[in-house]
Amino acid sequence: MEDLGLHDKIEIKNRVFDIHTGIVTQTKKIISEVFEKGMFLTSKELPIDVRNDKRKINYEFLNEVTKSFHNSIIDEIEALYLIEEKLEKFKHPISHFHLASLFLKRNLFLEAIRQFKKAIDYDVKNIRAYIGLGISYLKSKEFSKAAEILKKAFDFGDRYPDLLNYCGLAYLFNGNYDRAISLLKDAVDLNPNYYECQFNLGVALYKSALDGAKDPKAVAVPARVIIYLKQVRDLEKYRYVTWQKQFNQLLELLKDNNHEVIVPEIENFQLKLIDFSPEKDKIYEFFLRFLFGGNELTHDIIKKYEGYFVAKDDATQNFPDFWNDLGVFNLIKSRNYYLRSLSEFEKAIEISPKFGEAKKYRDMIKGNEKGFLILLRAILK
Secondary structure, eight states, X not given: OOOOEEEEEEEETTEEEEEEEEEETTTTEEEEEEEETTEEEEEEEEEOOXXXXXXXXXXXXXXXXXXXXXXXXXXXXXXXXXXXXHHTTOOOHHHHHHHHHHHHXXXXXXXXHHHHHHHHHHOTTOHHHHHHHHHHHHHTTOHHHHXXXXXXXXXXXXXXXXXXXXXXXXXXXXXXXXXXXXXXXXXXXXXXXXXXXXXXXXXXXHHHHHHHOSOGGGOOXXXXXXXXXXXXXXXXXXXXXXXXXXXXXXXXXXXXXXXXXXXXXXXXXXXXXXXXXXXXXXXXXXXXXXXXXXXXXXXXXXXXXXXXXXXXXXXXXXXXXXXXXXXXXXXXXXXXXXXXXXXXXXXXXXXXXXXXXXXXXXXXXXXXXXXXXXXXXXXXX
């Protein structure tokens, strides 16, 4: 069958985004991709249940699901910019940090840099904001700025593997191979199973060898690069068709010693592997939309986020954060039902102005709406 698809163009603050969403029945997924000026920014997938027998495929249902998914992608992008606009009036470092992380996840680097800077301005000891800012500069290929910012994070004294890896990458992209190798070695000494860092160390050794070689053609791609690239490929988080395709293309390229082609491809791939997305990014996104989204969250929007608050396994239920987040979510959901019930009492009164019972219930609860909102904002801030 021909895959069903949708396309929309949205303009936000002088930026124009193209959103393409389609059904790929062979992989049983709906895939939505976001572009700007032809450049890929981000994508999102939704698994769907499609029968193998084409005669039994419900195309009307698939169209509805695709349209809903497509609109949710547009809604999420628009919501982030609305949150940024509303957040401008507040000095709330945690919210600036989480918003920056959400922008970074979508490769919206200018916005991410802007929000990470605000998070640092309002909390100069926020080491995660320094790291996020450094990664934003790395991914936007402003390597000198990345090294400068990540060094500041490093100077706080927390020498954990992720930070060592990011610092090592910054020095590597700036051509300081000795310092890069030293930092990356420190990282893998702390965590030998940090395969992305092991791969980066292999690349640093490879580029260092090229830099010092009289005849680059005599330099082979180190086995370490290939071995750890395969180890990274086999990690669960990369077991997606799009990722596997990119890994295999790069592995194929490494079979030849064409360094002029290999080096830029490896560098681009290293930047793609950098992932700063908080584990609970969708939960933070939901809370930001509630606090600064500008509009009341609809029942459909709340329902869309509900799955992110559900325990993925039994172990999750042993973490206090899980129950805390779920408690706040249920408070927000309760407030939504509260507002709905208030409007329903009003509807009853509109139909029958003398309906005393509806007036009684409305008057009993009406004075609590602001208190409910104040309570939730106090909890989240």
